[in-house]
Amino acid sequence: MDIVSKFTIASDExxxxxxxxxxxxIRGMYKDSVKxxxxxxxxxxxxxxxxxxxDLNNLSTQMATVYINNTPAGYAIMRQSVSRPEVLxxxxxxxxxxxxxxxxxxxxETRNSLWNKCLSVTQRxxxxxxxxxxxxxxIPFLESCGFKIQEQSQMKPFDKDSYILIRRRNND
Structure with missing residues (x-):
């Protein structure tokens, strides 16, 4: 199995x-709980x-995609954002x-590939x-990467129960 993560741009592909x-x-998140x-x-x-x-052309946003045998299998979007948990x-x-x-x-292997690609951007x-x-x-994977549940919240737009997880730099 060939697994690789790459940064993604706003091309047709x-x-x-x-x-x-x-x-x-989105369908996986909400199919059983939203009309x-x-x-x-x-x-x-x-x-x-x-x-x-x-969004993808915004300089404060980066997207990474993980591929398995050249087929997209997952993605992450990293944003520099003004909004943040108060503790930060x-x-x-x-x-x-x-x-x-x-x-x-x-x-x-898939999780680690995507995580390591993201970490190459966010470690600073x-x-x-x-x-x-x-x-x-x-959630368990992210906790194994040093994230800790900071607080409970309600995720927009459907106000579903969520967690805010935070990973501090000294967890490297």
């Missing part, structure tokens, strides 16, 4: 891969090509707005933070 992965992620009409409306908003191009005020932080691996490809920050649904299967 990059956008196609983003949309395939993002749709799988189909609400989910379809949200999906349409999230899969807007112009918005995705602007006045620190140099970055947000993983997404860290997702398709369930059929969720293996140690004081802290990394991410918000995940409390049912996300990647």
């Amino acid at each position: 990059g956008l196609h891969n983003l949309f395939v992965l993002k749709e799988a992620q 189909k009409e609400q989910l379809d409306k949200y999906m349409k908003q999230q899969l807007d090509e112009k918005e995705a191009i602007n 005020t006045n620190q140099k932080v970055i947000n993983y707005s997404v860290f997702y691996i398709m369930p059929e490809h969720d293996h140690d 920050y004081d802290a990394i933070w991410i918000e995940l649904l409390q049912t996300d299967p990647l």
